Amino acid sequence: MPSSSVPGPVRHVLILGGTTEARRLAATLAAEPGLRVTSSLAGRVAAPRLPAGEVRIGGFGGPEGLARWLRAHAVDVLIDATHPFAGTISFSAARAAATAHVPLLALRRPGWVAGPGDVWHPVASLAEAAAALPGLGGRVFLTTGRMGLAHFAHLTDLWFLVRSVDAPEPPHPPRMTTVLDRGPFTLDGERELLRAHRIDVLVTKDSGAAATAPKLTAAREAGVPVVVVQRPPVPEGVPVAAGPAEAADWVRSLLG
Numbered sequence: 001m002p003s004s005s006v007p008g009p010v011r012h013v014l015i016l017g018g019t020t021e022a023r024r025l026a027a028t029l030a031a032e033p034g035l036r037v038t039s040s041l042a043g044r045v046a047a048p049r050l051p052a053g054e055v056r057i058g059g060f061g062g063p064e065g066l067a068r069w070l071r072a073h074a075v076d077v078l079i080d081a082t083h084p085f086a087g088t089i090s091f092s093a094a095r096a097a098a099t100a101h102v103p104l105l106a107l108r109r110p111g112w113v114a115g116p117g118d119v120w121h122p123v124a125s126l127a128e129a130a131a132a133l134p135g136l137g138g139r140v141f142l143t144t145g146r147m148g149l150a151h152f153a154h155l156t157d158l159w160f161l162v163r164s165v166d167a168p169e170p171p172h173p174p175r176m177t178t179v180l181d182r183g184p185f186t187l188d189g190e191r192e193l194l195r196a197h198r199i200d201v202l203v204t205k206d207s208g209a210a211a212t213a214p215k216l217t218a219a220r221e222a223g224v225p226v227v228v229v230q231r232p233p234v235p236e237g238v239p240v241a242a243g244p245a246e247a248a249d250w251v252r253s254l255l256g
């Protein structure tokens with residue numbers, strides 16, 4: 001008698017993405033048999049790097065919309081692999097997962113840790129970063145992205161070098177030069193940027209990304225102080241994986 005193996009049901013994983021880690025996780029899971037992987041992107045970047053598997057783009061319409069999407073597309077597992085500073089979607093994910101009874105994991109790379117020689121000024125928000133700047137320097141390298149530039153728009157005495165993936169729109173600081181670029185960045189490149197623009201203070205979010213960490217080394221070497229915006233918390237009760245491999249293990253253990 002011929003033997004036949006009956007495949008199990010396909011399980012659906014939804015990854016809320018927009019990060020390198022989300023793309024890595026999608027690539028790992030999309031290669032596994034029996035898994036359907038969908039990545040969701042907010043649609044902020046004009047030409048995003050697309051992950052493996054299926055991709056949907058655009059907001060869900062709050063936690064209720066996301067809960068409806070989870071049910072309508074029979075999602076078995078939800079991974080919040082968004083940027084550590086994308087706080088709204090993370091809370092949306094926590095509420096939607098609870099409503100739709102879908103297990104949720106947050107994938108969060110660890111934050112950066114100051115080392116010897118670093119002069120870091122931790123602040124709780126972009127508004128606090130703006131308030132700290134006049135006491136720290138006059139030529140600012142702002143690497144917090146094009147969203148939120150309004151917080152710095154009143155600092156008319158300071159000059160800003162703003163680096164972002166897409167061009168910023170007003171309101172933004174009046175004295176500003178823009179560099180359109182996205183990581184990974186090299187240490188040599190960051191050293192040169194600080195030198196060429198005579199930067200005397202750097203502003204960054206604590207994204208923890210390896211691809212953007214060389215600016216911290218360059219700042220340390222040049223004795224440039226760094227204003228570091230701290231992360232919003234992960235919603236209470238949501239388990240956290242520090243990397244894509246750990247998140248993939250969690251999915252496997254859950255789905256067998």
Ligand SMILES: NC(=O)c1ccc[n+]([C@@H]2O[C@H](COP(=O)([O-])OP(=O)(O)OC[C@H]3O[C@@H](n4cnc5c(N)ncnc54)[C@H](OP(=O)(O)O)[C@@H]3O)[C@@H](O)[C@H]2O)c1
Nearest residue numbers: 017018040041042059060061062082083085086087088089
């Ligand atoms: N914040 C940063 O510094 C940063 C840096 C790099 C990449 N990113 C990525 O860019 C995206 C937007 O960041 P943000 O700070 O604007 O987020 P946010 O403030 O947390 O989200 C605002 C709204 O955008 C929608 N949204 C966010 N992420 C989504 C996703 N992955 N799929 C579908 N809808 C999403 C949701 O709309 P609805 O309420 O309509 O569902 C959410 O309420 C995130 O996915 C994040 O991973 C953010």
